[in-house]
Amino acid sequence: MKPLKIGVAGLGTVGAGVVKLLAAQKELIATRAGRPIMVTAVSARARGRDRGVKLDGLIWYDDAVALAHDPDVDVVVELIGGADGKAKALAEASIAAGKHFITANKALLAVHGAALARAAEANNVTIAYEAAVAGGIPVIKVLREGLVANKISRVAGILNGTCNYILTVMREEGRGFSDVLADAQKLGYAEADPSFDIDGVDAAHKLAILAGLAFGVRIDFESLHIEGIRRVSALDISFAQELGYRIKLLGIAEETEAGISLRVHPAMVPEQKPIATVDGVFNAVLLEGDYSGPVFLRGRGAGEGPTASAVVADLIDLARGICVPVWGMEESALEEARIVPMAELASAYFLRLMVVDQPGVLADVTAILRDHGISLESMLQHGRKPGEAVPIVLVTHETREAAVNAALAGIAALPAVLEPPALIRIEPQ
Amino acid sequence: MKPLKIGVAGLGTVGAGVVKLLAAQKELIATRAGRPIMVTAVSARARGRDRGVKLDGLIWYDDAVALAHDPDVDVVVELIGGADGKAKALAEASIAAGKHFITANKALLAVHGAALARAAEANNVTIAYEAAVAGGIPVIKVLREGLVANKISRVAGILNGTCNYILTVMREEGRGFSDVLADAQKLGYAEADPSFDIDGVDAAHKLAILAGLAFGVRIDFESLHIEGIRRVSALDISFAQELGYRIKLLGIAEETEAGISLRVHPAMVPEQKPIATVDGVFNAVLLEGDYSGPVFLRGRGAGEGPTASAVVADLIDLARGICVPVWGMEESALEEARIVPMAELASAYFLRLMVVDQPGVLADVTAILRDHGISLESMLQHGRKPGEAVPIVLVTHETREAAVNAALAGIAALPAVLEPPALIRIEPQ
Numbered sequence: 001m002k003p004l005k006i007g008v009a010g011l012g013t014v015g016a017g018v019v020k021l022l023a024a025q026k027e028l029i030a031t032r033a034g035r036p037i038m039v040t041a042v043s044a045r046a047r048g049r050d051r052g053v054k055l056d057g058l059i060w061y062d063d064a065v066a067l068a069h070d071p072d073v074d075v076v077v078e079l080i081g082g083a084d085g086k087a088k089a090l091a092e093a094s095i096a097a098g099k100h101f102i103t104a105n106k107a108l109l110a111v112h113g114a115a116l117a118r119a120a121e122a123n124n125v126t127i128a129y130e131a132a133v134a135g136g137i138p139v140i141k142v143l144r145e146g147l148v149a150n151k152i153s154r155v156a157g158i159l160n161g162t163c164n165y166i167l168t169v170m171r172e173e174g175r176g177f178s179d180v181l182a183d184a185q186k187l188g189y190a191e192a193d194p195s196f197d198i199d200g201v202d203a204a205h206k207l208a209i210l211a212g213l214a215f216g217v218r219i220d221f222e223s224l225h226i227e228g229i230r231r232v233s234a235l236d237i238s239f240a241q242e243l244g245y246r247i248k249l250l251g252i253a254e255e256t257e258a259g260i261s262l263r264v265h266p267a268m269v270p271e272q273k274p275i276a277t278v279d280g281v282f283n284a285v286l287l288e289g290d291y292s293g294p295v296f297l298r299g300r301g302a303g304e305g306p307t308a309s310a311v312v313a314d315l316i317d318l319a320r321g322i323c324v325p326v327w328g329m330e331e332s333a334l335e336e337a338r339i340v341p342m343a344e345l346a347s348a349y350f351l352r353l354m355v356v357d358q359p360g361v362l363a364d365v366t367a368i369l370r371d372h373g374i375s376l377e378s379m380l381q382h383g384r385k386p387g388e389a390v391p392i393v394l395v396t397h398e399t400r401e402a403a404v405n406a407a408l409a410g411i412a413a414l415p416a417v418l419e420p421p422a423l424i425r426i427e428p429q
Numbered sequence: 430m431k432p433l434k435i436g437v438a439g440l441g442t443v444g445a446g447v448v449k450l451l452a453a454q455k456e457l458i459a460t461r462a463g464r465p466i467m468v469t470a471v472s473a474r475a476r477g478r479d480r481g482v483k484l485d486g487l488i489w490y491d492d493a494v495a496l497a498h499d500p501d502v503d504v505v506v507e508l509i510g511g512a513d514g515k516a517k518a519l520a521e522a523s524i525a526a527g528k529h530f531i532t533a534n535k536a537l538l539a540v541h542g543a544a545l546a547r548a549a550e551a552n553n554v555t556i557a558y559e560a561a562v563a564g565g566i567p568v569i570k571v572l573r574e575g576l577v578a579n580k581i582s583r584v585a586g587i588l589n590g591t592c593n594y595i596l597t598v599m600r601e602e603g604r605g606f607s608d609v610l611a612d613a614q615k616l617g618y619a620e621a622d623p624s625f626d627i628d629g630v631d632a633a634h635k636l637a638i639l640a641g642l643a644f645g646v647r648i649d650f651e652s653l654h655i656e657g658i659r660r661v662s663a664l665d666i667s668f669a670q671e672l673g674y675r676i677k678l679l680g681i682a683e684e685t686e687a688g689i690s691l692r693v694h695p696a697m698v699p700e701q702k703p704i705a706t707v708d709g710v711f712n713a714v715l716l717e718g719d720y721s722g723p724v725f726l727r728g729r730g731a732g733e734g735p736t737a738s739a740v741v742a743d744l745i746d747l748a749r750g751i752c753v754p755v756w757g758m759e760e761s762a763l764e765e766a767r768i769v770p771m772a773e774l775a776s777a778y779f780l781r782l783m784v785v786d787q788p789g790v791l792a793d794v795t796a797i798l799r800d801h802g803i804s805l806e807s808m809l810q811h812g813r814k815p816g817e818a819v820p821i822v823l824v825t826h827e828t829r830e831a832a833v834n835a836a837l838a839g840i841a842a843l844p845a846v847l848e849p850p851a852l853i854r855i856e857p858q
Contacts, residue, residue, distance in 0.1 A: 021720055025580065028580065031759075034759075135721075136720075136724060137724060138570075138571055138575025138576065141567075141570060142575070145742065146559070146571070148462075148745045149450060149458065149741035149744075150454075151457065274703070289565070291565075291738035292734065293728060295566060295726070297726055297727075298703060298724070299723060299724040300721065310721075313578050316574075317574065321750075321752075322751050322753070323750075325461075328461055
C-alpha cells in the first residue's frame with residue numbers, strides 16, 4: 001500500500017527520537033498501520049550535528065515552513081516548540097496546504113488551539129497532539145475517544161516531571177528547593193533556565209489542553225491560575241508528611257456550579273491516594289467520568305522514547321485513516337469557558353505561620369480566623385521555645401479562598417507573626 | 430447527518446445501561462460523534478420485565494440473531510455473554526450480514542477471536558470490544574492505538590474486581606476466604622456461582638485478549654495457566670504484609686526468551702508498587718512498552734456505568750468512521766503464540782510450610798532446597814511451640830518453577846510437614 005510520507009521539523013531529542021523509532025520499528029509499524037510510514041524531508045538549524053540517526057536521502061530544508069509546500073510530504077510533524085514564531089507559521093502553512101499536522105507543542109495548542117482547529121476544519125485536515133501532554137501516557141486519546149461517552153467533571157494531574165522530581169527528592173532527602181534544583185540541573189532533569197517548568201507554565205499549557213477537551217470549551221490561557229513550586233519549603237513537606245499528605249504540583253480542572261475551576265499550584269494530597277504515590281519524573285492524570293467513574297493513568301511524561309511513542313501513535317492513526325475532531329467536536333460546537341475566580345474556590349487549606357512563641361499569639365490568630373468564618377480541622381505546634389520563632393500549622397475545614405486571603409492579611413499584620421504565612425491547598429482527589 | 434442505528438442484544442444490567450447512557454447523553458454523543466446514535470431494535474428473553482429504561486418504538490426480537498438481518502440496524506451490540514451459543518451465532522450472522530459487531534463478551538473473544546476476525550475482514554466490517562476487558566479503563570484502545578508504536582514486553586493486571594474485593598477485605602479485616610466470599614455474595618460483588626470469577630477464568634479470558642493484542646499472536650485459550658484465589662489463606666496474607674507485599678490475583682503476559690509466559694495466579698507484589706495499592710473492586714493494568722516505558726491504568730472494571738461507557742465509546746468510534754483492525758493488524762499477520770510451560774518459569778517464590786516444631790525439621794527442609802539448587806532470600810518463623818504445628822515461611826531467590834515443584838514434593842513427604850506447602854509467586858512489577 002502507498003506509504004505515508006512525513007516531514008519532520010526540529011531534530012532535537014524528540015525529533016531525532018521520532019526518526020529513530022520509525023526506523024527501528026519499521027516493519028511492526030507497517031504491519032499495524034497497514035502501510036509503511038517514511039520520513040521524506042526534515043528541517044533543523046544545524047546541518048552538521050551528529051544526532052545518532054541516519055538522514056541520508058532525505059530532503060533537508062533550512063526553513064521549516066518549506067515542509068508545508070513539499071508535494072512529497074503528506075503529514076508535517078512539528079517538534080520545534082514555542083507558542084509563536086516558526087512553529088505557528090509552520091502549523092498555519094501546513095494546514096493551508098491541506099496537510100495533516102502533528103505536534104508535541106503544548107504552548108502552541110494551549111494558546112492558539114481553537115484558531116488552528118478552525119483552520120484545520122476549513123481545510124479538511126486534522127491536528128494531532130498526543131505528545132503535547134504527558135508524553136508516554138496516551139491521555140489525549142483516552143479523553144477524546146476512550147471516555148468520549150462521559151461528561152467529565154474533573155481532571156487532576158501531575159503534568160510536569162521536573163517539578164515532581166524536585167518535590168520527591170526534597171521529601172526523600174529532607175533538602176531545600178534551591179539545593180535540589182541545582183542538582184536536577186546538573187542531572188539534566190531541569191533546564192538551565194528552569195522557570196517554564198518550576199513556575200508551573202508548562203503544566204498550565206498541558207492543563208489548558210486537557211480542560212478544553214474534557215469540557216468542550218475554548219480556553220483563554222491567560223485565565224488560568226498558575227503557581228509554581230519555588231515557595232514550597234522543606235518544612236512544609238515535613239509537616240505534610242506528619243499530617244498524612246504528600247505535596248504535589250497539580251494541574252486541576254473541575255466543573256463547579258459557578259463554572260470551571262482551572263489552576264496549577266502545589267497541593268496536599270492524602271498519601272494513600274493514587275496520585276500521591278507518583279514519585280520522581282513520572283506524570284499521572286486522574287479523569288472523572290460520570291459513567292466510567294475515576295480513571296487514573298500513570299507513566300513517563302517526557303523524554304525521547306515516551307514522546308516519540310506518542311508522535312508515532314498519531315502518525316499510525318493517520319495511516320489507518322483515523323481522524324478525530326481536534327477538540328473532540330467541531331470547533332463551532334465549543335463553548336466559551338466560564339472560569340471561576342480563585343477567590344471563589346472552596347477548599348481546605350494548610351496554613352503555616354512563623355510566630356514568636358509568646359502568650360496570646362494563638363488567641364489572636366484564632367480570633368481572626370473566627371471573624372472570617374473559618375473553622376479548623378487541626379492545629380500543630382511542636383515543643384516550646386519561649387521568645388523564639390516557632391512554626392504553627394493550621395488545617396482548615398472547607399472554606400472560600402477569599403475568606404482565607406482576608407484572614408491571612410490580618411494574621412500577617414500581627415506583630416508576633418514574623419514572615420508571610422505559607423498557604424497550600426488540600427485536594428481530596 | 431445520518432444517524433448510526435444500532436440493535437442491542439441482551440438487556441441485563443449492561444444492555445439496559447447502554448440504552449440509558451445513549452438516551453441520557455444523547456446531545457453530547459451526537460456532538461462528539463458528528464451524528465446521532467440511536468437504538469432501533471432490541472432483543473432479550475423477558476419482554477415484560479421493568480429495566481428502568483424506555484423501549485417504546487423499538488423493534489423487539491425474541492431471537493437475537495434476527496438483529497443481524499434487520500436492514501434498519503447498522504451495528505449489532507452483543508451483551509448476552511458466553512463463548513458459544515447465541516452470542517457466537519449472533520456474531521457470525523452480524524458479520525456475514527456486513528454489520529459491525531460490538532461486544533462486551535470476553536469469553537467469545539478469548540476463545541473465537543481469531544476466527545471471528547478473519548470473518549470480519551472478509552466482510553469488511555470490524556469487531557469492537559473495549560467493554561470486554563477492564564470495563565471503564567480504555568485498555569484496548571491504549572494497547573491497540575495509544576501504544577501502537579511500541580513492542581510490548583509485558584502486560585500485568587488486576588482483571589477481576591470480585592477477586593480483588595475479596596482479597597482486600599481478607600487483608601483489611603484479617604478474615605478467611607469462605608467467610609468473605611459469603612459476604613461478597615450477599616452484597617452482590619460475587620455471583621451465586623462464583624467459580625468463573627474466583628477460579629480465575631474471567632481474568633484469564635481478559636488476559637488472553639490483552640496478550641493477543643500486545644504480542645500480535647493467536648492464543649489458544651487452553652494454553653493459559655489459571656489458578657484462582659480459593660487457596661489464599663488469611664495466614665499468607667498476613668505473612669505477605671510482614672514481608673512488605675500485597676497478594677493480588679494477577680493476569681500476566683510477558684515475552685521471555687523461551688516464548689510468552691501467560692498465566693493467572695495469586696501473586697505477591699511489593700507494597701509500594703502501583704498495582705499493589707489497587708484495592709476493592711478496582712481493576713488495573715500495567716503495560717510495558719519499549720519506547721513509552723511503563724504505562725499504568727486504574728479504574729472501575731465492571732458495573733453498569735463503566736461497561737456502558739466502554740460500549741458507547743466503541744459506538745462513537747464507528748460513528749466517527751474509526752475502524753481499527755480487530756487484533757491491531759490483519760489476522761493473517763498474527764503469529765502462533767509459543768507459550769512457555771509453567772515448569773520453565775523463572776520467579777522468586779513465597780513458600781509456607783506447616784511443620785511440627787521439633788529439632789532437625791529446618792535442616793531437612795533446607796537440605797532439600799539446596800539439593801534442588803534453590804537459594805533463600807529470607808526465612809520467617811515466629812516464636813516456638815515445641816511439639817506443635819508452626820508455620821515456616823521461605824522466600825527464594827529467582828529459580829525455575831520445576832525445581833521448586835520438585836523440592837516441594839520432597840518437603841511435603843517429610844514426616845514433620847503436616848499439610849501441602851503453600852506456594853505464591855513473587856512478582857517484582
